[in-house]
Amino acid sequence: LRDAAAAQPAPTPAQFRQALLRHLQYTVGKSPQKASLFDWRIALSHAVRDHAVDPWFNATRRTWDEDRKRVYYLSMEFLIGRLLEDQAINLGLREVVVQVLGEFGLSFAEVAEGEPDAALGNGGLGRLAACYLESMATMGCPAYGYGLRYEHGLFRQHFENGRQIETPENWLATDNPWDFTRPEVAYPVGFGGALAEHNGAWIWSPGSQVLASAHDTPVVGYGGKWANTLRLWAAMPSADLFDLNRFNAGDFAAASEPEALARSLSRVLYPNDTTDGGKELRLSQEYFLTSASVQDILRRYLAAHQDLLKLPEFVAIQMNDTHPAIAGPELIRLLVDEHGVNFDTAVQTVTGVLGYTNHTLLPEALERWSVGLMRKVLPRHLQIIETLDTQFIQLQGSAPDPVRLVSNDQVSMGDLAFATSHKVNGVSALHTELVSKDLFPVHNELHPGRIVNITNGITPRRWLKLANPSLATLITDTIGAGWETDLERLRELEPYADDPAFRDAFGRSKRQAKEHFTGWLAQEHGIELPADALFDAQVKRLHEYKRQLLNILWTIAHWQRIKRDPQAGWAPRVKIFGGKAAPSYHMAKLIIQLINDVANVVNNDPETSHLLRVAYPPNYGVSMAEKLIPAADLSEQISTAGMEASGTGNMKFALNGALTIGTLDGANVEIREHVGAENFFLFGLTTEQVAERRAQPGHARTALEASQTLRDVLQAIAEGVFSPDDRHRYDGLLDAMWNSDWFLVASDFEDYDRAQSEVADCYGDPDRWQRMAILNVARMGYFSSDRSIREYMSQIWNVESAL
Numbered sequence: 001l002r003d004a005a006a007a008q009p010a011p012t013p014a015q016f017r018q019a020l021l022r023h024l025q026y027t028v029g030k031s032p033q034k035a036s037l038f039d040w041r042i043a044l045s046h047a048v049r050d051h052a053v054d055p056w057f058n059a060t061r062r063t064w065d066e067d068r069k070r071v072y073y074l075s076m077e078f079l080i081g082r083l084l085e086d087q088a089i090n091l092g093l094r095e096v097v098v099q100v101l102g103e104f105g106l107s108f109a110e111v112a113e114g115e116p117d118a119a120l121g122n123g124g125l126g127r128l129a130a131c132y133l134e135s136m137a138t139m140g141c142p143a144y145g146y147g148l149r150y151e152h153g154l155f156r157q158h159f160e161n162g163r164q165i166e167t168p169e170n171w172l173a174t175d176n177p178w179d180f181t182r183p184e185v186a187y188p189v190g191f192g193g194a195l196a197e198h199n200g201a202w203i204w205s206p207g208s209q210v211l212a213s214a215h216d217t218p219v220v221g222y223g224g225k226w227a228n229t230l231r232l233w234a235a236m237p238s239a240d241l242f243d244l245n246r247f248n249a250g251d252f253a254a255a256s257e258p259e260a261l262a263r264s265l266s267r268v269l270y271p272n273d274t275t276d277g278g279k280e281l282r283l284s285q286e287y288f289l290t291s292a293s294v295q296d297i298l299r300r301y302l303a304a305h306q307d308l309l310k311l312p313e314f315v316a317i318q319m320n321d322t323h324p325a326i327a328g329p330e331l332i333r334l335l336v337d338e339h340g341v342n343f344d345t346a347v348q349t350v351t352g353v354l355g356y357t358n359h360t361l362l363p364e365a366l367e368r369w370s371v372g373l374m375r376k377v378l379p380r381h382l383q384i385i386e387t388l389d390t391q392f393i394q395l396q397g398s399a400p401d402p403v404r405l406v407s408n409d410q411v412s413m414g415d416l417a418f419a420t421s422h423k424v425n426g427v428s429a430l431h432t433e434l435v436s437k438d439l440f441p442v443h444n445e446l447h448p449g450r451i452v453n454i455t456n457g458i459t460p461r462r463w464l465k466l467a468n469p470s471l472a473t474l475i476t477d478t479i480g481a482g483w484e485t486d487l488e489r490l491r492e493l494e495p496y497a498d499d500p501a502f503r504d505a506f507g508r509s510k511r512q513a514k515e516h517f518t519g520w521l522a523q524e525h526g527i528e529l530p531a532d533a534l535f536d537a538q539v540k541r542l543h544e545y546k547r548q549l550l551n552i553l554w555t556i557a558h559w560q561r562i563k564r565d566p567q568a569g570w571a572p573r574v575k576i577f578g579g580k581a582a583p584s585y586h587m588a589k590l591i592i593q594l595i596n597d598v599a600n601v602v603n604n605d606p607e608t609s610h611l612l613r614v615a616y617p618p619n620y621g622v623s624m625a626e627k628l629i630p631a632a633d634l635s636e637q638i639s640t641a642g643m644e645a646s647g648t649g650n651m652k653f654a655l656n657g658a659l660t661i662g663t664l665d666g667a668n669v670e671i672r673e674h675v676g677a678e679n680f681f682l683f684g685l686t687t688e689q690v691a692e693r694r695a696q697p698g699h700a701r702t703a704l705e706a707s708q709t710l711r712d713v714l715q716a717i718a719e720g721v722f723s724p725d726d727r728h729r730y731d732g733l734l735d736a737m738w739n740s741d742w743f744l745v746a747s748d749f750e751d752y753d754r755a756q757s758e759v760a761d762c763y764g765d766p767d768r769w770q771r772m773a774i775l776n777v778a779r780m781g782y783f784s785s786d787r788s789i790r791e792y793m794s795q796i797w798n799v800e801s802a803l
């Protein structure tokens with residue numbers, strides 16, 4: 001990173017203390033004597049935020065002055081988590097904050113713990129967007145993130161009798177110090193209405209209109225040299241929609257209905273992470289985000305340029321999956337209808353601007369909007385899509401069965417996004433291969449080179465420096481600082497894998513992380529765990545393809561084995577689960593209940609509870625991940641091969657010294673290549689073998705008949721061992737195991753069991769385990785989101801760093 005814009009020097013403790021007290025008194029209105037932890041946090045956030053403003057202004061001004069190309073990352077989700085400690089670290093303020101708070105008898109951790117997570121996302125896609133924003137700022141890439149300012153993020157999860165219960169999340173209930181309200185930045189977004197032709201031009205007059213109002217959050221890069229903007233849109237009634245007459249007539253509900261409708265556009269995040277519900281409000285949310293963002297982008301562009309055809313030289317828009325894919329038709333609409341650009345020229349220009357990232361192959365996750373709904377909500381856009389469809393058919397010449405953007409009365413947003421983008425990327429090498437071969441074979445043929453791979457990454461600032469301070473300090477003490485922005489430097493740790501002293505220090509930092517996590521778990525959830533056990537963790541959204549079921553079935557088998565032979569010298573193991581299920585995903589919710597039912601029996605079994613525990617702390621999210629991941633010894637990445645596009649949790653665990661047990665799926669393939677096959681516990685069918693096995697009728701029964709161990713497990717479940725009060729609770733699940741098993745849990749069980757016994761053997765040899773863990777950390781540099789962003793900048797966005 002060129003050290004062009006030197007960050008301002010860190011304040012002295014005295015200066016920072018003064019700033020903190022000034023905010024406590026004048027921003028929060030409290031004296032130190034009276035201040036609560038909440039007051040201190042708000043005051044501290046403002047004192048830290050003050051240091052973000054200068055690099056933010058500098059970056060904005062330099063981008064204007066140097067007329068630099070900007071990147072716009074459009075995403076329906078940004079799974080940010082907390083910001084206080086992250087911003088303090090990136091601004092180089094963590095040490096001075098810890099010192100000054102100490103002078104008031106406060107710990108940074110207890111003050112920071114009160115901040116609500118900004119949970120504006122479901123899982124992988126949303127968190128990736130947050131890591132990428134931080135990396136773009138660290139890399140000095142001029143960029144904006146555009147998203148929705150949901151009043152309610154991803155629901156809060158708690159368990160009642162082992163069942164998931166959802167309650168609304170309310171992050172905005174208290175003041176959000178990172179939010180800069182921009183009432184002057186507001187755009188009307190139209191919906192519905194009618195079309196009329198006038199002199200060969202189409203005029204769209206929307207039936208209703210909502211105002212998109214901007215809220216900005218500074219995204220500071222590591223080192224504080226550059227800062228970008230996350231602009232979140234809030235829906236506001238365009239005019240005073242409150243119907244006073246109706247109110248005076250006593251019909252309050254009707255009076256506020258139009259207003260409520262307007263606000264509903266940014267009310268709540270849809271909690272589905274794999275099924276496209278096809279709901280009108282979801283499509284309206286997607287268009288609301290896209291239209292406001294595209295209008296803001298064009299306003300900024302035209303403030304410095306006249307020629308709209310040069311847009312691709314100064315603007316790169318990245319669509320985070322198909323959710324903002326309406327951006328193509330929206331930009332074409334504005335260029336053609338409002339700026340008089342010729343249709344084909346507009347299509348060419350727009351294609352030069354747009355990039356599309358695909359994050360899943362799951363058919364049910366590919367968005368297909370009904371033509372009827374699209375015509376109702378976005379009639380002009382449907383027209384444009386139909387024209388693009390016609391052009392796309394022509395492009396395929398005499399192909400007997402041409403691929404359509406519109407077919408079976410549905411608009412395929414994936415095909416639309418592909419057709420209107422100059423680059424399309426998958427998120428791991430294996431996934432991109434499958435995207436080319438299975439998802440878009442015809443497009444790929446028509447546009448060779450349009451598909452590129454950019455393997456996901458994670459920010460080492462949040463996921464190592466912030467989450468695992470003891471390991472981060474050990475690394476810096478060993479190889480010096482600088483790895484934070486040049487993660488490949490971790491390779492310098494390799495020789496230390498053979499250094500007993502370093503292995504001990506490494507072991508101690510893992511132990512420290514485990515005690516930090518178990519302390520929090522006991523205090524926050526009343527779950528007691530023995531820190532010297534093997535911490536075996538599977539934390540991610542609940543989904544059948546992620547195979548939490550395989551994990552819990554193996555756990556039952558392990559429990560049964562211990563009961564059969566308690567003296568066999570079993571290594572104490574703790575099975576940690578974490579993750580939410582989409583509220584309408586019943587099989588996923590049943591698997592959650594099974595995990596809790598098994599935990600209930602196993603944890604209360606006096607014969608085994610000293611050797612095996614199952615913990616499932618509710619409400620897994622970013623902040624829990626920051627505590628849990630550094631404490632893990634084993635990372636479960638056990639999806640059915642070909643179904644996990646990449647995974648990013650897998651990277652976070654390996655970077656924090658956990659060993660992976662996993663299949664050849666998503667980024668596991670590349671992690672294993674980088675850390676070495678000998679430092680990875682591989683099992684399971686490959687993507688090709690999965691396809692073959694699925695083609696074999698009765699493959700589930702065949703696999704079950706070949707595994708006494710698994711049959712004993714299913715027998716116990718069928719007998720109600722884990723649900724004595726409801727013996728038939730899992731009949732549906734058992735039936736699916738015997739008769740379909742689409743996710744091949746039975747077919748992979750025995751090999752998984754084999755890999756798990758290798759884990760136990762290896763864990764029994766601490767030097768060997770530490771050595772493998774250190775080599776994992778040393779060889780994870782490639783998986784920094786800085787590397788991913790560098791590739792986006794060179795292969796898709798054609799943008800230079802400003803630093």
Ligand SMILES: CCc1ccc([C@H](C)CC(=O)N[C@@H]2O[C@H](CO)[C@@H](O)[C@H](O)[C@H]2O)cc1
Nearest residue numbers: 124125273274275276359365644645646647
């Ligand atoms: C329309 C409902 C919906 C919402 C979100 C999604 C996301 C694409 C699901 C998701 O988060 N996918 C995950 O993206 C990660 C980041 O690339 C990958 O690492 C995961 O493998 C992938 O499952 C699909 C469908």
